[in-house]
Amino acid sequence: MTNDDLSTTVQRWLAAEPDADIRDELQALLDGDPTELEDRFHGRLQFGTAGLRAAVGAGPLRMNRLVVRQAAAGLARYILDTDPRGAERGVVIGFDARRKSDVFAADTARVMAANGIKAMLFDQYVPTPVLAWSITDFDAAAGVVVTASHNPPADNGYKVYLADGAQIVPPHDAGIAARIDEVDPTDVALAAPDHELISTVGDEVFDRYLGAIPSVRRRSDVPGPTVAYTAMHGVGGATVMRAFEAAGLPAPIPVEAQYRPDGTFPTVSFPNPEEPGAMDLLIETARTAGADLAIANDPDADRLAAAIPQPDGSWRRLGGDEIGWLFADYLLEHGDGADRLVVTTLVSSALLGKIAAAHGVHSVETFTGFKWIAREVLDRPELDFVMGYEQALGYLITQQPLDKDGISAAVLFAEMAGAAAADGRTMQQWLDDLAARFGRHVLADASVRMSPEEAAAKVTALRADPPAAIGGRDVLSTEEYPEANLLRFELDGGVRVQIRPSGTEPKVKLYGEAVDEDPAPFVDALAGLLA
Structure with a gap:
């Protein structure tokens, strides 16, 4: 993208951005570091089987209302293209307490209504399981929950389910992503907030779930x-x-x-129960x-x-x-x-x-x-x-x-x-x-932080040239699971170690298991091969 093209694109985003705080952030980027601006606009968030997740901020590589509207419009097109009753069945939409979750959900409802699709919007924070449960309860065509789950506090996300109430798998993820590609994020049609196709969902769904x-x-x-x-x-x-x-x-x-x-x-730097210290107050x-x-x-x-x-x-x-x-x-x-x-x-x-x-x-x-x-x-x-x-x-x-x-x-x-x-x-x-x-099954895991691109490259390199030994133990077999981008190594003595790039975080994840033996040294040895 040339400087002129970048400037034109940024100006279009600036004019379309509905939130003052994001406009101010984008204007500051425009007035400041061009490298950071290019990083924000060099591509866009890719929609996958986990939907979208990123830090809230300005630009197509962050979570903001323009990105959410684009995703919602792509989902609307996919529903209309694949479900003859999709408009009538509608989409149920929920949100958590993260920054801008409520407006991301409200915008999703307005995009659905603008496309002639019934939108059922929760009127309160909703746990993801309750949202997922409600999809089949309503016989909806799809469900959306605005959440970043256990990601860092700065993040938000956009998770999509189809009518069976399960997370999307191929080819649906690619199909939705293709429709999103067709949408100009700065020019997405919105219905009025009080449009007749938008209804609210309240305590009655919680009551049925709890029943x-x-x-x-x-x-x-x-x-x-x-x-x-x-x-x-x-x-x-x-x-x-x-x-x-x-x-x-x-x-x-x-x-x-x-x-x-x-x-x-406020009490945890990383709200994931797996993280060290996250459960200290609980204990x-x-x-x-x-x-x-x-x-x-x-x-x-x-x-x-x-x-x-x-x-x-x-x-x-x-x-x-x-x-x-x-x-x-x-x-x-x-x-x-x-x-x-x-x-x-x-x-x-x-x-x-x-x-x-x-x-x-x-x-x-x-x-x-x-x-x-x-x-x-x-x-x-x-x-x-x-x-x-x-x-x-x-x-x-x-x-x-x-x-x-x-x-x-x-x-x-x-x-x-x-x-x-x-x-x-x-x-x-x-x-x-x-x-x-x-037998006492002993488990160990580790992660090595790196960019998603580097993580994928490291695992690909191991796949192309697998080690003959890990941690001093011969590798008896190497199994590939390309659908999961995972490699499994069975070692002499019954030790199993595995490696894959994370699907939601910038890291490589490693796993080890042994019976009546600590697999941690072998996990560490596998991690050492990434250097």
């Missing part, structure tokens, strides 16, 4: 444990409290400083209250994290796989039939398959990303789906929504803690029992 919560329980006779809970400054708190009440469990003890929605996330609350269990949602409440007390009085945060093992063992124990199905992802633990085999049921390992777990459920209607999980704290224990749900998972996990106590054991003893039955 289904009691069905997740397996032992309703078990008294509930004392649970400490954090919403991580997100939008799940009030719904979690209502869910526990609906399920007949005692109300959790909230981390007050993190309970109310706050898109600035302190649990310790002070003498709780039996500590649980956390991420800010949009689709993930569940947990910590448990140890015999010495300390607390230990559970890994995502450990929570998944416990869910699987409990749900398979409280059910019957060989035609049951559990699902996990390539980078999650191999132990799920062993647990499933012990119960005589089907297990599937699928590509990274919860959208693929949902796909397995949809593609195997002859099987009775029991649960699915990914090690990044995502769990699905119901048939609706077909996406991870940290609220229903929180309810069931609390029951499980109560059931363990009723059976005379702690959650740690339960995990120790799994280790005695199947």
Whole structure:
């Protein structure tokens, strides 16, 4: 792009930008550093299976109302092109408490109405699982939730579901992206905010979602444990409290400083329960209250994290796989039939398959990303789906929504803690029992920060020239999963290490697993090959 072309484009964006703060930012860029300006306008955010995510700011490579309007217009075109009843079925739209989430959602509704599509806009903050659940509840053609989930505070995002209530997979992502490419972001038609095609969604959907919560329980006779809970400054708190009440469990003890929605996330620099320190206030609350269990949602409440007390009085945060093992063992124990199905992802633990085999049921390992777990459920209607999980704290224990749900998972996990106590054991003893039955599966992970382009290049280079040994162990086999952009190395001694570029963050992710051995040195050795 020449300087004249850049200047013309920026001026068009400046004239079309509806928000004063973003206009001021763009004007400052225009008056200041040309390099930064070029970086903002050198391409645009690419729509993929996770939708859009970036820092809120000016330009096509940031999240702002022009980018959102363009995405909404592309989605509208895709709905009209692919669903004969799409305009009538409509789109349900929700938002979280992050910066500009409400106006991004309102603009989406106005774009849909301008295209003749019914828009159903939540009138309050909504957890992502409730939005996903509402799509099939309404028989909508699609759903949109404006959230950046557990991304850094400066970010926002735009997540799209189609009519089945599952995250989009190919070819839908490419189809929507192609329609977005056709749209001029500075010239998107908008209906009036009070257009007849725009309606509001309120408490009635929450009531219906919560009405289904009691069905997740397996032992309703078990008294509930004392649970400490954090919403991580997100939008799940009030719904979690209502869910526990609906399920007949005692109300959790909230981390007050993190309970109310706050898109600035004042007590955590990175609102992800997996990040070091993010659960410190929760664990302190649990310790002070003498709780039996500590649980956390991420800010949009689709993930569940947990910590448990140890015999010495300390607390230990559970890994995502450990929570998944416990869910699987409990749900398979409280059910019957060989035609049951559990699902996990390539980078999650191999132990799920062993647990499933012990119960005589089907297990599937699928590509990274919860959208693929949902796909397995949809593609195997002859099987009775029991649960699915990914090690990044995502769990699905119901048939609706077909996406991870940290609220229903929180309810069931609390029951499980109560059931363990009723059976005379702690959650740690339960995990120790799994280790005695199947071998102690030891997990390790790491990440190396780098640009998405460099991350993809590094993994491609390893694929082209795989190592003969990692950490002093011979590589027995190398498996490629191009759909997930993942490489798996099986090492001598039963060690498994894997590597892939992150789909949502600028990093390479590495995973290791071994039985009765620490895989961390081999993960570190694999990371060293990226230098």
